Amino acid sequence: MHGLTLLRRSLLALFAVMAGALTWCAGARADTVAVAVAANFTAPMQKIAAQFAQDTGHTAQLSFGSTGKFHAQIRNGAPFGVLLAADTTTPQKLADEGLGVSASRFTYAIGQLVLWSRQAGYVDAEGKVLATGGWRHLAIANPRLAPYGAAAMQTLGQLGLADQVAGRIVQGESIAQAYQFVASGNAELGFVALSQVYDSGRLREGSGWVVPASLHAPIRQDAIVLQPGRDNAAAAALMQYLRGEKARAIITSYGYAY
Known part of the structure; x- marks a missing residue:
């Protein structure tokens, strides 16, 4: 009987050591x-x-x-x-x-670039609002720091609008700040990342024109x-x-x- 008690204690001690080792290994992997x-x-x-x-x-x-x-x-x-x-x-x-x-x-x-406004129906399907709209501010990310900002400037250049809109551009430090300018209403329009306004196959709000990839570097x-x-x-x-x-x-x- 005494031998069985010692065996049980030994087995319990062994299981405890094994459990501790398994816990340590799981922690080590994470x-x-x-x-x-x-x-x-x-x-x-x-x-x-x-x-x-x-x-x-x-x-x-x-x-x-x-x-x-x-x-x-x-x-x-x-x-x-x-x-x-x-x-x-x-x-x-x-x-x-x-x-x-x-x-x-x-x-x-x-990534994909989109011309976006928080106002529904404001941006047309071809982005012609850039040339014809009465907007005052166009938000972009700083093209020296953010690739989406560089893509925005390339797009404006390809459309022949870079000089025309230069005085109305407001720059954000990042694409997140450019988005905030538009979302807050401080800019009527902005070139932002499609991912910021798009989810599950559609725009979450507002209106937008997905810029053709041919207008800027990938x-x-x-x-x-x-x-x-x-x-x-x-x-x-x-x-x-x-x-x-x-x-x-x-x-x-x-x-x-x-």
Whole structure:
């Protein structure tokens, strides 16, 4: 009897050790990565991050802003593990500067530009309001910092309107601020990312003209693992997750291609 009691105690102790080891392993597998996300990708990335955490146990801590500002912050030592840029050139620069892992780069989305107004019926199907409307302010993102701003200026140039509207342009630091100018009514019109006003196949509100891709350079958006994320399990898992079906479904629901 005494022997059986000792056996039970030994088995209980063994199970406790095994349970602790399993708990430690689960904790070791879960990791956190700081992710710098281009402002245009805010809404889809919030959904992706939540699904990513649920599916993998890893956590993506998100910061949103302009790609140009993120580049400066990363060069100054910001500890981001992954960058989801609004262009291809910034990740390439970071790789060339030794701040990013070149082999990890890939295009996670191709953005679309839209001329948008919060007023229903204000923007026509061909964007002719740019030349004929009585509007006072046109919001765009800073073209030196934000690829969507550069695409907006290229579009105006292709339409022959750059000089005509120059005095009425108001610039936001990022595409998020350009959107806020229009959403608040401080600008009647704005060139924004389609993802900011589009969900599940339609505009959420207002009126818009999706700018033909032929009027500006493709807005290819690349992801790259940065040096602080090189050995981070969450960074590697996130890059893989962005290529998966669940993330792709979210991305396309906001009007992106890939």
